[in-house]
Amino acid sequence: MTVRLQNEGAEAAGETAAPPVLAAAGLRVAFPGRGGRGTARAVDGVDLEVGAGEIVALVGESGCGKSTLARALLGLVRPTEGRVLFSGEPLDYRSRALKRYRHRVQLVQQDPSGSLNPRHTVYEAVAEGLRIHEGATAEEERRVADALSRAGLRPPERFFTRYPHELSGGQRQRVVIAGALILDPEVIVADEPVASLDASVRGEILRLILDLRAELGLSALVVTHDLGLAWNIADRVAVMYLGRVVEVGTVEEVLSEPRHPYTRALLSVLPESDAGEPVVLAGEPPDPTRIPSGCRFHARCPVLASGEAEREGIADRCRTEDPGILPASGGDRAACHHARLHG
Amino acid sequence: MTLLEVEDLTVSYRIAGGEAPAVRGVSFSLEPGSKLGVAGESGCGKSTVALALLRLLPKTARIGGTIRVDGEDVLGMRWGRLRAVRWAGASIVFQGAMHSLNAVRRVGDQIAEPILLHGTAPRAEVPERVGSLLERVGLPRWRARSYPHELSGGQRQRVMIAMALACEPKLIVADEPTTALDVMIQAQILRLIDDLVGGQGIGMLMISHDLAVLADTCDRLAVMYAGRIVEEGPAAAVVADARHPYGAALSAAFPRIGDPASRRAPRGLPGDPPDPADLPVGCSFRPRCPVAEERCAEVDPVLYPVPGGRSAACIKVRAEEPA
Ligand SMILES: Nc1ncnc2c1ncn2[C@@H]1O[C@H](COP(=O)(O)OP(=O)(O)OP(=O)(O)O)[C@@H](O)[C@H]1O
Ligand SMILES: Nc1ncnc2c1ncn2[C@@H]1O[C@H](COP(=O)(O)OP(=O)(O)O)[C@@H](O)[C@H]1O
Ligand code: SF4
Ligand code: SF4
Ligand SMILES: [Mg+2]
Ligand SMILES: [Mg+2]
Numbered sequence: 001m002t003v004r005l006q007n008e009g010a011e012a013a014g015e016t017a018a019p020p021v022l023a024a025a026g027l028r029v030a031f032p033g034r035g036g037r038g039t040a041r042a043v044d045g046v047d048l049e050v051g052a053g054e055i056v057a058l059v060g061e062s063g064c065g066k067s068t069l070a071r072a073l074l075g076l077v078r079p080t081e082g083r084v085l086f087s088g089e090p091l092d093y094r095s096r097a098l099k100r101y102r103h104r105v106q107l108v109q110q111d112p113s114g115s116l117n118p119r120h121t122v123y124e125a126v127a128e129g130l131r132i133h134e135g136a137t138a139e140e141e142r143r144v145a146d147a148l149s150r151a152g153l154r155p156p157e158r159f160f161t162r163y164p165h166e167l168s169g170g171q172r173q174r175v176v177i178a179g180a181l182i183l184d185p186e187v188i189v190a191d192e193p194v195a196s197l198d199a200s201v202r203g204e205i206l207r208l209i210l211d212l213r214a215e216l217g218l219s220a221l222v223v224t225h226d227l228g229l230a231w232n233i234a235d236r237v238a239v240m241y242l243g244r245v246v247e248v249g250t251v252e253e254v255l256s257e258p259r260h261p262y263t264r265a266l267l268s269v270l271p272e273s274d275a276g277e278p279v280v281l282a283g284e285p286p287d288p289t290r291i292p293s294g295c296r297f298h299a300r301c302p303v304l305a306s307g308e309a310e311r312e313g314i315a316d317r318c319r320t321e322d323p324g325i326l327p328a329s330g331g332d333r334a335a336c337h338h339a340r341l342h343g
Numbered sequence: 344m345t346l347l348e349v350e351d352l353t354v355s356y357r358i359a360g361g362e363a364p365a366v367r368g369v370s371f372s373l374e375p376g377s378k379l380g381v382a383g384e385s386g387c388g389k390s391t392v393a394l395a396l397l398r399l400l401p402k403t404a405r406i407g408g409t410i411r412v413d414g415e416d417v418l419g420m421r422w423g424r425l426r427a428v429r430w431a432g433a434s435i436v437f438q439g440a441m442h443s444l445n446a447v448r449r450v451g452d453q454i455a456e457p458i459l460l461h462g463t464a465p466r467a468e469v470p471e472r473v474g475s476l477l478e479r480v481g482l483p484r485w486r487a488r489s490y491p492h493e494l495s496g497g498q499r500q501r502v503m504i505a506m507a508l509a510c511e512p513k514l515i516v517a518d519e520p521t522t523a524l525d526v527m528i529q530a531q532i533l534r535l536i537d538d539l540v541g542g543q544g545i546g547m548l549m550i551s552h553d554l555a556v557l558a559d560t561c562d563r564l565a566v567m568y569a570g571r572i573v574e575e576g577p578a579a580a581v582v583a584d585a586r587h588p589y590g591a592a593l594s595a596a597f598p599r600i601g602d603p604a605s606r607r608a609p610r611g612l613p614g615d616p617p618d619p620a621d622l623p624v625g626c627s628f629r630p631r632c633p634v635a636e637e638r639c640a641e642v643d644p645v646l647y648p649v650p651g652g653r654s655a656a657c658i659k660v661r662a663e664e665p666a
Contacts, residue, residue, distance in 0.1 A: 062496065062525040168615045169385060196523060198384040198552045199596035203611025210607065225525040228598035232609040255600050269530035271559035272599060280530045 019088030020049035021219045022073060022105065022187050023328060026082035029065075029072050038289040042068040044243030045082070047328040050187065055213060055220045057230035057251070059266070060240035065288065066223045069240070070189050073221065074107050103133050106180035108190040115176055116164040122148070123160040126178045133183060143182055150215075151178035152208050170201035177208065184216075191223045206233050227266060231255055239263045242296045243288055245326050247334040259339040261303045294319040295336065303338050312341060344414055346514055346546040347373040347396070347433075352408040354391050354400065356619075363619040365391045367570040368408070375513065376544040380557030380578055382593065383567035384616050389550045392567075393518045396548070397429055412514060430457045433514035434507040436500075444491040450502045451477075451487025457509045476505040480535060497528030504535065515540075518550045533560055555597050558582040566590045569617050569627040572646065576653030586655040588632050626658070634659070 029043040042065045050056045058066050071077045073084055075091055075098050084091040086101060106129075109115040116125055126144045130137065137143070148156035151174040164172055173193065180188055190209070194202040210233050212218045222234065230237045230251055237254045239247040239262065247260040258264045265279040281300045286292065298304055298318045309315040314337045323335040333343070354366040366388045373379050381389050394400045396410055398417060410417040412432050420428065437443065445453060451473045458464050464472045474484040480501040491499055500520065507515055520536065521529040537560065540547045551557050557564055557578060564578035566589065574587040585591040592612040598605045614631040617623055623630055625640035632639065639658060646654040647661040 061527050170615070199554065199593060200384055200612035203596045203609045204613060205611075206609035207611060210609070227526070228600055231600045231606060232598045233607065251606075266526060267600070269526055270600065271533075271553070271555040272597065278530060280534055281527055282531075 018052060019085070020051045020054075020328075021087055022050040022221065023085040023088075024048045024069065024073060024082065025085060025328075026325070027069070027072060027079050027084065028081040029068050029077055030080045033289060040288040041243050041291055042288050043072060043079075044288070044291065045325045046240075046243075046245050047325055048238055048245060048248070049328040050219050050221050053213060053217050053219055054236065055209070055222060055234045057234035057237045058221060058223045058240060059225060059227055059230060059237060061225065061266075063288075064240045065243045066225075066240055067191055070107075070191050070221065070223050074105060074189055075101055076107075099133070103183050104185055105187045105189065106183060106185035108177055108180045108188050108193055110173075110192040110195050116172060118164050120163075121160065122153075122162050122164075122167070122175050125164075125175055126182055129179055130182050144178075147178040147182035148175075150181050150212070151175070152204070153178065168201070169197050170204060173197060173201075173205055174208070177205075181212070185218070187219045187221070188212075189221045189223070192225075193222065194229065195224070195226070202229075203232075209233055227255060227270060239266070242286060242291055244296065244335065246297065246336065247339075248326055248328075249333045253333065259343070260297075260334040260336045261301050261338065262297050263334070265302065294321055295323050297336075309338055312338065314338060314341065345372050345411075346375045346413060347371075347548070348409070348411040349392075349396070350409040352392065352395060352410065353406070354388070354395050355405045356401075357403040357405070358620060361620055362405075364622075365404075365570055365619050366395065369567070369570075369572055370408075371565055371572065371575070373514070373546045373548060375546050376540065377563070378540055378547040378549055378561040380561035380564040381548065381550045381567060382552065382554050382557050382564060384552060384593075386616050386619075387567045388570040388619075389552075389567055390518055393435060393516050393548070393550055396516055397433060397435055398425060399435070427461065430461050430510040430512065431463065432512055433516065434510065434512040435516040435518065436503050436507045436520050437518050444499060444502065446491055449488055449490060450494070454487070454502065454506050454509055457506065461510050463510045472509075473505075476508055477502075479508065479539070480505045481531070495528075497524055497531060500524060500528075500532055501535070504532070504539075508539070512545070514546045514548070516548045516550070519552070520549065521556060522551065522553070529556070536560065554582055554593055566593065569622060570619060571627070571656065573628065573656040574654070575646065576649070576651065580651060580653065586649050586653065586660050587628075587657045588634055588659075589628050590655070592631075592633070626656075628657075 024046050027043055027046045031040040031042060033039050046069055060066055072079050078093060091101060123144055126147055127140055130140060130143060145156040148159055153159045153174050194205050209220060234251050237251050238245045241262050247254055247263045254263060258267055265281050267273060268279045279302050292299055295318045303309050304315060304318050309318050317337045323337055326332055326335050350370050352366055352369045355362045355364045369392060371379060383389055395406055406418060412428060454473045454476055455469050458469055458472055473487050477484055477486055482498060482501055521532050539545060549561055561578045564581045565572045566574040568589050574581060574585060574590040581590060582594050585594050595610050596612060612631060617627055625642060626644055629635045629639045642658055644656045644658050646656045648654050649660055
């Protein structure tokens, strides 16, 4: 079911498909409670794969655990349970192995002000990762120039001595991307790479990510709450709700024929949506320190609230039976009793 | 009476080595109960217009033109009058203002402040008034006792809207009210804004770089580029069929989920908007315009009328419409 551009040929020829470059298996990340609060189960059982050359979008409301999952995949937080796999091998958390890993799997953070040091020039910002991983190298200048031009900042020399405040938002985001590219990673994990950019600039940055995939065979996990971004660049999309992936599939499947009531609600409230009456869910996403029993979405679910679940005879299951963890690949698209009746 | 009339507004910022004309002759008007959207890329002058309306610009800014709120000239107003107008006549929800709530004061006290300052309600009735404002923005009354850090981004933005409503203004200026909020919270806030404006005859100027949000919320839409309005008209029509090449590029940059044309084909607009201190000669959009011609370097187009109650500042539009 999964679309793996690079593997399609191999699979068709009946060869064993390569393992996904990056995977989460039964992954959980819990943060201990403070000040009388319970443990926050930020990632609460996730199976997810990113194939070679594949772009996967991870979408969901603020606070649903996207960044925590991304950080776990990068080895920046250690899972409480489950594993992160790189090319099929479990991640080794000893410091030298981890450092090597972070060379191959790069984080691209949302810039604007956050990830660039205002006192560092573009050159220093881009060279930083290289210096950390490889020390001072003779070819540093050439590699900085290469990375900048791959990120679309040309001619690169013109940007060497500039400071972040002398660049536009789009140019700063390109500098952040260049800083990741300089290490020739196999995978990039981009956390809201275009969130605060203008639509015009956003389009340019997304095109860059597609070009990098085509030219370098990069795989990417893109974390976002922008469903249009998924439509623009991703092969597959995983929808996260309160620590779980509740729907996963190809972009066409999930965005054109959403099955989980939560995915449907998200799509219906997009301003440009023509998916009928918008389903505006009340309140904020519930709290990861108090995950509801049964289906974790049941308190906000329009299918349950409208009586539809009752008529289908699944209302009790919605309230008491956890629809379970979706497998990373194969068949089961939505963790929902209702969707499974109609699947 | 027209609620807000802006005529030939200009704003220049004093900068090292000269002047940056950030707003270069902007005119529009707004009727009670209607919503005007202002779109455009970062840096095109949207926030500067918003700040000018209530004379909140820094001292380095020089303003020209006329601004009338309810027929009253804002730029000529004395301070005392201006302060009254700022809350009771018109109020503003700033870009990123949810981060500007005072961290060590309860939100109820912060909402009460303008009411006390302007004596809009007797002191004894203020807590009741704060409670009802919170309810109007969809928060329970007990939230008055919360500190900002106990609220989510969406809840803080609701508090900001409650503050803006505190003195029952007739005009609300909302600068990027949903930017940086996720889609569900954005939908909640937009629905709230819609109810407030429609239900109570408030006029709203809503600024956003998100064309889709404006098309969905506003009656009319103005697209700004390099300190000018380059296109104006009914919001839905401008987004669906922009007449200025810049409006068209902005509109095309919005992915339409389900539309095969934008699948795996993100569209942007190469280049950056010009630096206000260093504007190109002729049409200021020329360096990025996909359909520019030689003569575009010779004219600086003004807004020409287009059928359907619209206008656009492009010589090609004028060519179509003989005066
Ligand atoms: N270090 C931490 N300690 C305690 N709780 C945490 C920690 N980091 C994250 N959380 C909680 O875990 C949940 C998921 O957070 P996360 O940052 O992964 O969300 P997100 O989906 O990336 O949201 P956004 O879209 O706002 O960036 C939230 O409820 C958050 O408050
Ligand atoms: N205080 C200031 N001093 C100098 N220039 C400014 C100041 N504020 C804004 N500008 C400049 O004025 C132009 C318009 O800015 P702004 O109104 O904030 O745009 P927008 O809100 O559309 O992003 C930009 O070029 C910006 O750099
Ligand atoms: S399992 Fe039930 S409550 Fe959960 S999303 Fe499906 S229908 Fe709604
Ligand atoms: S006047 Fe010329 S450069 Fe300006 S928008 Fe029209 S076609 Fe483009
Ligand atoms: Mg996040
Ligand atoms: Mg602004």
